[in-house]
Amino acid sequence: MTARRRAQEFCEAYGLSMPILQAPMAGACPPAAAAAVADAGGMGAAGVVLDSPSRIAEWVDEFRSMSAGPFQLNVWIPDPLDDDPAKVSAAEEFLNRFGTPGPEQPPAPSFEEQCEAMLAARPTVVSSIMGLFSPDYVDRLHAAGIAWFACATTLAEARAAQEAGADAIVAQGLEAGGHRGVFAAETAERTAVGLFALLPHIVDGVDVPVIATGGIADGRGVAAALTLGASAVQVGSALLRSPETGIAEAWAASLDGLEPEDTVATRAYSGRLGRAAPTPYVRSWQAPDAPSPAPYPHQRRLVGRWRKGTPDAAAAVALDRANHWAGQAAGRAVAEPAADIVTRMWSEARSLLPDAE
Template sequence: MEWKNELTRLLGITYPLIQAPMLGITTPAMVAAVSNSGGLGSLPVGGLPPEKVTALIREVKALTQQPFAVNLFTYEPASWHDRKVFDDMQDFLQFLCGANGLAAPPVNFDSVPYYSWKVQLPVLIAAGVKYVSFTFGMPDAEGFALLKEHKIWLMGTATSVEEAVALKTAGADAIIAQGIEAGGHRGSFLPGELPKTGTMALVPQVIDRVRMPVIAAGGIMDGRGVAAAKMLGAAAVQTGSIYLRAHESAATPAHKAALAGITDTDTLLTRAFSGRWARGVRNTFITEVEASGLPVSGYPYQDVLTQPIRKVARELDNTAFINMWAGQAAGKARAWSTADIFAELVRETELLLP
């Protein structure tokens, strides 16, 4: 089959296969393995301090000479957060930890850290990053101008046609159309009800409206998904859940084992861990937070509030209290090396589209 298209040429890659940036799961080794295999690896740096971003980019560059993207969280936090909502949730979480033998320290509301994408841009520019994807929103006009000035190619995440149009108007070079099947955080950013359109319905509608490269994301786990996306007109696919159990994944052993046993109905959308809607495997933490009836702080406050619990749970390899982000088809993920998973995806697709 013919893999090359306008997008592969623009990105300098062999296959129009992009690894989704999964903060907390994706490692520099995973990014490099995909890029070295001919796809586009994606390094997630959302919310990380500039010095950490610098270190991660250096790690990837030490492992590959091929193109890779860096993913940003492009949003501005609300100017005001309800301290009582934060404190009430913290009291509940401290009780929950105590009842389950977890020693997680409390978080100081007044010292919740926030590292904007704006303070990360100088790092990306200094490192010579040429491909950037973004989610949770989009850069402002000044940000777009700075990125364009340095000839950085931009991929924005949309969960609706309206969001895709907004991204095109603002200056994005390609649209990542994220269906409701996708694991992890929703890229939704416009006011109103959370878009819940499936990948198969979303992709062709976005393509028809924006007339620019569109990357299909959500529920794609094998060659059948790649072939279907190509038939819909997608210029590329972005896959994340397919790599959750990879050797290079940062998921803990119990986390990987839990993913092996899930089915199509075992994931749900929740704000319990971060304050933003995200798809993951239901566990004790999600169940207890939702059953509490307490309001949830917005991102990044809820995210920072739950970090100590997740850290302790990860150290104990306790999946009941960590966020196990996963798509609706994540049960098909294989415990192989990233390179082998990628190669199998190519092989399966070529069998279907000779």
């Protein structure tokens, strides 16, 4: 099957006019950005790992007030809890150099309640990262006419997701900004594979459509991914500087001219490995005297406390007020409307793909 035909079949299945999905970036997918992508012919998205059920419902209502297009809701599969008090204490002591912490934050939303809220919202797609949904939940999604897209970073993960009932695999290369979707947190560093080595490996090893993500920021990347067997692509960092996304000014500034090799794979924000801009805060966790960040979700909780606290005015390094996630192609992000970005990407890709069926 040709790349064009494969993309066309995917688009027909999910109500798209271009095979481009917005990556579900928690904290960087407001309804306006998702609606812009959906109305341009792609698929909008929201990462809801930090959201309460009521917030999920509010996001969906706001999106639907702007667009009738397709969208996905994405959630993390919870990690087994690592309650090593020594690791947590060491991270807490290190964070004291950035200021005085605020009070303990409210408990994280219940994963089970988030799953129920996503089911009730009836999106086009519910997607997962860091693992697999239970068989019962997958059955309930399918009974409601909702597709399940599962993020995978290895062929073994992709095959496990297919066996569990995933309708498509999101193949995530190491170039991707934000968190790596590995099923086992401790393997994230040693299983890092670039997208264009990973993609054909997964395509050849599963029978469901594969969506490519990581380092795709223009039409050349789209065309290359489709040529290697993807049915669609998912883009995140390329949309970060769009006005609809509305990320913090400091975060947007850290992307300007960012070289691919300068991005950093770090656990400093959450305890889970993710790719970010090399801010002084991120670099401070690489210093010889720095401990390992606390395991997820303890590191995320601690960073949240210090952000709510009082910064140390005399500190040489300030705590980033937002996670400066950045993929290896983030330096190619432009401050243009999201619809223009994805429309141009698809136009460029079409010009590069063979017309022959």
